[in-house]
Amino acid sequence: MEYFVIVISAIFVSNIVLAQFLGVCPFLGVSNKISTSVGMTGAVIFVMTLATIVTYLINDLILVPFDITYLKTISYILVIAALVQMVEIILKQVSPSLYQALGVFLPLITTNCAVLGVALLVIQKDFNLMESTVYAIANGIGFGLALVIFAGLREHLDMMNVPKGMKGMPVALITAAILAMAFMGFTGMV
């Protein structure tokens, strides 16, 4: 039951993109097509889960025992950058087909604030390792859900006759506002 609450609240109630504003850059940047947004989602779920587990262990086993938690930001971002590189190299060797699907998105993920954000949030929320893992996966799915819906909307938007000054980013942002309003309907569910 506990895990169920974590999952529902991460995906719907406080959606990482539309309610917490993490990962907005890829949300606006790679949402032109549904197919690319699905690839991005896969890469994000993968890296986010891995990064959260590794940073959780680093915090628990190194930073807290030695009382150097003020190095959290530096160590986390380095671990995430290294991890992304490593995943890229391993994927290339082990599964070329998966690498082809996710490869182009991996370098972008280092600067995706959702990954670092979730790694920091699980510490703030005092989750244990299992809860952190579930929380990371759920947030990855939440990110994907928002991204895929938004990409679908933008594909339709391309065919519409938008007023001149509104073309491109402004109308995309206003669409995102309406989508965020829809997600606000989940408030109070858990």
Place this chain on the structure above:
Amino acid sequence: MNNWSNFTKGFIKENPVFVLLLGMCPTLGTTTSAINGLGMGLATAFVLVMSNLVISLVKNLIPDKVRIPAFIVIIASFVTVVDLLLAGFLPALHEQLGLFIPLIVVNCIVLGRAEAFASKNSVFSSIIDGLGMGLGFAFALLILGATREILGSGAIFGYKFIGDNDGMLFFVLAPGAFLALGYIIAIINSLRKA
């Protein structure tokens, strides 16, 4: 390029938020009021100036292959400095900005300026560039924060001017951030084309 146009380009012509559309997460996440937006903008500006300064100083010492990780470490150090300073001197603002302070590390503006400008130019012009871009970012966040505060709670810098009414709560909540930014960019776009 002379120093003055190097400094002013960040405000209007190449404004990081309104024109280049970089650093969207803190832009949308922290601008619930004018003061929060300004605080976040100035914190980012500080990191930007300091990291530009240090990176342009050490640019010849860093091997090309490891430059991105090296930049990230330099930026992360200054973010930690800002984090500790804000927690010490402005605890209320630190509480409000919360997670977005450590997330300055992954703000694309900071790394973008390090890579595109500071790693190629002299120390002085890198500082000017960081200052211009940083203040341009702060300026954009102040405008968005003020817009949302005026519409959302009928106040500006915490000073209420519409009596007992509460304003449109919508603009303080999450969707209002997207909507306000969308309309501001639309206005700027149509002004630029006219």
